[in-house]
Amino acid sequence: MSKITVGVMFGGRTVEHQVSVITGLQVIENMDKSKYDPIPIFVTKEGDWYTGEELLDIKNYKDLGGLLSRAKKVFLPPIPSMGYLYFYPIKTGFFKKEAEYIKLDAIFPAFHGMHGEDGTMQGLFELANIPYVGCRVTGSAVGMDKIIMKDIFKANGLPTVNxxxxxxxxxxxxxxxxxxxxxxxxxxxxxxxxxxxxxxxxxxxxxxxxxxxxxxxxxxxxxxxxxxxxGLEDMVEINCSVLGSDDDLLASVCEQPVSWQEFLSFDDKYMRGNSKKGMKTAGMTATTRNVPAPIPEEKSAEIKNLAKEVFKVLDCSGVSRIDFMLRKGDMQVFVNEINTIPGSMAFYLWEYESIHFKELIDRLIQIALRIHKDHNKNMYVFDTELLLKASSGGTKNSTKR
Ligand SMILES: Nc1ncnc2c1ncn2[C@@H]1O[C@H](COP(=O)(O)OP(=O)(O)O)[C@@H](O)[C@H]1O
Ligand SMILES: [Mg+2]
Missing domain, CATH: 3.30.1490.20 (ATP-grasp fold, A domain)
Incomplete structure (x- = not known):
C-alpha cells in the first residue's frame, strides 16, 4: 500500500506561533513513517506558507530569514480539482522543470489559537476538499467563542456558571x-x-x-x-480529553491541572515576568498535573460523560480537551470550555490510557479520512437526486421551491 502524504501545518498568525512550531515538529517526529509521509508546512507570522526539509530542524528557526530563503513558498488553492500544495509562483509554459505541486492526502493542522484552531483554516481545507485532522468548521469556530459556546451548553442543559x-x-x-x-x-x-x-x-x-x-x-x-x-471561589479545575467523531467517542482519564494559588498571567506563562496589573490569568500550560485527578470515582464518571456530551453537541471530531470546574462545597460540576485540537491534543492523558502519541496521531488521521469520506458521500447523494429530478421534470420544476 502506498503511503499517505500528510501535510503537517504549524506556526501561523497567532500569539501562540512558537508553541505551534514545537507541536508541529513533535507530530512529524511521532508520525508512523511506515504508513505516513509527513510534509512540513510552516506558516509565518505574516501568513506565508513554506515547505522543505530544513523546516524539520528546530535549530533552524533561530535564523528565520536564512531558513525561509532555503525553504520553498507554497499555497493551497481552495479548489477541489487543485487540492494540492503548489509551489509559488506557479510554473507555466513548456520549460517548467521542477515538480509544481505536492499531492496531499490529508492535513494535520498543529496550530494553536487564532487562524488555525478557530475554523478559518478548516474552511480552506473544506473548499479544497482535503481530509484534515480535528474539528470541522463549526466545532472549531464555536469552540473559540466563549459566548456562543456557553449559549450552546446552556441550550443543551449542560451545567455552566451564570x-x-x-x-x-x-x-x-x-x-x-x-x-x-x-x-x-x-x-x-x-x-x-x-x-x-x-x-x-x-x-x-x-x-x-x-x-x-x-x-x-x-x-x-x-x-x-x-x-x-x-466566579467560582472554592473549586478545583478538572480536564478530560475526548477522542473520536459522531457518537463513537472515548473519554480519557481526568486530570487536575497544576493548582495555582491565584493564577498565572500570560506574561508568567509565556514571557516570564512583567505581569501587568489587571491581567492575571491562567491557562493550558500546566507545569505539573495530577493524573488521575484525585476526585471520587463517580465524579470522574460524571465528568467523562459530560465531556463526551460537550464534544457531541459542538459537533467536534478528532481530539479535544474539555475543561471543568468542580465546586468543593457541594461537588457540583461546571463545564468551563472546550479546547479543540491542537491547542490541546492532551497526549499525556492518552498515554495514560495506553494510547501513545504515535497511535493517537494515527487514529486522528484515520478519523479525518473517515469523516471526509462520510461528508463527500452526503454531497454526492444530494447531487444525484437533484440531477434525477432535473432530467425527469425539466430544469424549470427542479429549481422551483
Ligand atoms: N467562572 C470562573 N470561576 C472561577 N475561575 C475561573 C472562571 N473562569 C475562568 N476561571 C479561571 O481562569 C482560567 C482561564 O479561563 P478560561 O475561560 O479557561 O480561558 P482561556 O481560554 O484563556 O483558557 C481558568 O482556567 C480558571 O482558572
Ligand atoms: Mg482555559
Whole structure:
C-alpha cells in the first residue's frame, strides 16, 4: 500500500506561533513513517506558507530569514480539482522543470489559537476538499467563542456558571447601563473575558465595581464582544480529553491541572515576568498535573460523560480537551470550555490510557479520512437526486421551491 502524504501545518498568525512550531515538529517526529509521509508546512507570522526539509530542524528557526530563503513558498488553492500544495509562483509554459505541486492526502493542522484552531483554516481545507485532522468548521469556530459556546451548553442543559455578555460598542455608548445590568445579573467575584481569545489573554477577575470597570477596559482592547461570568471561589479545575467523531467517542482519564494559588498571567506563562496589573490569568500550560485527578470515582464518571456530551453537541471530531470546574462545597460540576485540537491534543492523558502519541496521531488521521469520506458521500447523494429530478421534470420544476 502506498503511503499517505500528510501535510503537517504549524506556526501561523497567532500569539501562540512558537508553541505551534514545537507541536508541529513533535507530530512529524511521532508520525508512523511506515504508513505516513509527513510534509512540513510552516506558516509565518505574516501568513506565508513554506515547505522543505530544513523546516524539520528546530535549530533552524533561530535564523528565520536564512531558513525561509532555503525553504520553498507554497499555497493551497481552495479548489477541489487543485487540492494540492503548489509551489509559488506557479510554473507555466513548456520549460517548467521542477515538480509544481505536492499531492496531499490529508492535513494535520498543529496550530494553536487564532487562524488555525478557530475554523478559518478548516474552511480552506473544506473548499479544497482535503481530509484534515480535528474539528470541522463549526466545532472549531464555536469552540473559540466563549459566548456562543456557553449559549450552546446552556441550550443543551449542560451545567455552566451564570454569565452575561455585551458588545464593546454598547459599553462605550452607555457604561453605566452595562455595568448595572452586569451587577443585576451576577454576583461578585466575576471573570471578565474577551469572547474570542485563548491562553488567558485579557481575562481578569473582579471582586467589586472598581475592578469590574478596569477588567472591562482590559478586555475591550482584545475583542468587540465581552463575556462576564460569575466566579467560582472554592473549586478545583478538572480536564478530560475526548477522542473520536459522531457518537463513537472515548473519554480519557481526568486530570487536575497544576493548582495555582491565584493564577498565572500570560506574561508568567509565556514571557516570564512583567505581569501587568489587571491581567492575571491562567491557562493550558500546566507545569505539573495530577493524573488521575484525585476526585471520587463517580465524579470522574460524571465528568467523562459530560465531556463526551460537550464534544457531541459542538459537533467536534478528532481530539479535544474539555475543561471543568468542580465546586468543593457541594461537588457540583461546571463545564468551563472546550479546547479543540491542537491547542490541546492532551497526549499525556492518552498515554495514560495506553494510547501513545504515535497511535493517537494515527487514529486522528484515520478519523479525518473517515469523516471526509462520510461528508463527500452526503454531497454526492444530494447531487444525484437533484440531477434525477432535473432530467425527469425539466430544469424549470427542479429549481422551483
Ligand atoms: N467562572 C470562573 N470561576 C472561577 N475561575 C475561573 C472562571 N473562569 C475562568 N476561571 C479561571 O481562569 C482560567 C482561564 O479561563 P478560561 O475561560 O479557561 O480561558 P482561556 O481560554 O484563556 O483558557 C481558568 O482556567 C480558571 O482558572
Ligand atoms: Mg482555559
Amino acid at each position: 454569565y452575561t455578555w455585551f458588545l464593546r460598542k454598547e459599553y462605550e455608548s452607555n457604561k453605566d447601563k452595562i455595568v448595572s445590568d452586569i451587577e443585576n445579573a451576577l454576583k461578585y467575584p466575576m471573570f471578565v473575558k474577551p469572547a474570542n481569545l485563548g491562553s488567558s489573554i485579557g481575562i481578569s477577575k473582579a471582586h467589586n465595581k472598581e475592578e469590574l470597570l478596569s477588567a472591562i477596559e482590559v478586555a475591550i482592547h482584545y475583542d468587540r464582544r465581552i463575556i462576564v461570568e460569575e
